[in-house]
Amino acid sequence: MPRKNSRNTKGRIIAAAWKLFYEQGFEETTIEDIVYESETSKGSFYHYFKGKDELMGTLANVFDEKYEQLMVEMDPGLDAMEKLIYVNHELFSMIDGGVSMDLLSRLLSTQLLARGEKHLLDRSRTYFKVLRQIISEGQRRGELRTDWTVNEVVNAYALWERALLYDWCLCGGEYSLVDYTDRVTPMFLESYRTSGRD
Template identity: 70%
Template sequence: MPKKSARNTKGRIIAAAWKLFYEQGYDHTSIEDIIYESETSRGSFYHYFRGKDALLGTLSNVFDEQYAVLMETMNPDLSAMEKLMYLNHELFAMIEDRVSIDLLSRLLATQLLARGEKHLLDRSRLYFKLLRQTVVEGQKAEQLRQDMTANEIVKGYALWERALLYDWCLCEGDYSLVDYSDKMTPSFLKTYALSTEGHP
């Protein structure tokens, strides 16, 4: 029970912080604002985070929270390709609606400069677990090519998504991330599809 409570407290702080960052801007959000919004205490905040900057690395947690929701709502009868496109569309729609480009750019910059843990590459994240599960199921159902390992396909897919996010930030959001990804991702995923003849 204590572990669950701890996860809930940390999760509430992260969720509150990113909500305020989006609504008020990072620079105009104080630690006191986050504590108030999350209904936690100053002691709880500093137990998990050394300061506001430490929260920048938690955007991957926000993404994984979205994936937890999507796992519950996704139609299990979809093909592996349809599931991957659904996950991509829903995550990018959440990013466009709830994460400012400035903050996303900061996160991506910190990951480039980080010498230690790189949150976006953490294979223990729900993101990677769900992708791997989807790919393995797709290979077993003979929907995805089998001359590549599940890990290789997951790596390629994750790389594709990061590339789209980096480009969107570089272009300062002058196009719709969701619309562009909806148009281009199906073509990208075809490289992993098993053709009707049984060959990639």
């Protein structure tokens, strides 16, 4: 994951940690490794995190950075369905090629067991803002049905993506996440298209 010069200290720590988790594995990565890679200090690390385990919940931040990047790179001429398919493909390509299944499984299991904050459901995340923007624009343009509210479609889409990730982890990655989602996501989204469109 590319480093940005303007990234804040917490962001640098998160990016460095996930890079190392992928390259070395979670167990083999030390806090010292993360501090060195992020060019920060132990004091900075402990200011933001109690320990390495607390970084598990920050994968959502890495995903959100990818969404911010995609919104800049995405062709504005795409319709809402094409935009949703595009962001799904790009994020899942990043996961398939840059996030170990062990780490993703840990993240998903921590979310199931969490009593407090569930990062994947945090509606203030960039992920949900991007989805709301694409879907509300699609409804305004008459591309997506309006008998469902924007939030109902966003929730269904987010549920769909979580289901794909859980199943991929549950099956031990025995199939390509990207190939599978490229085939089934357009079929799932078709039910939200305005009737009468080709």
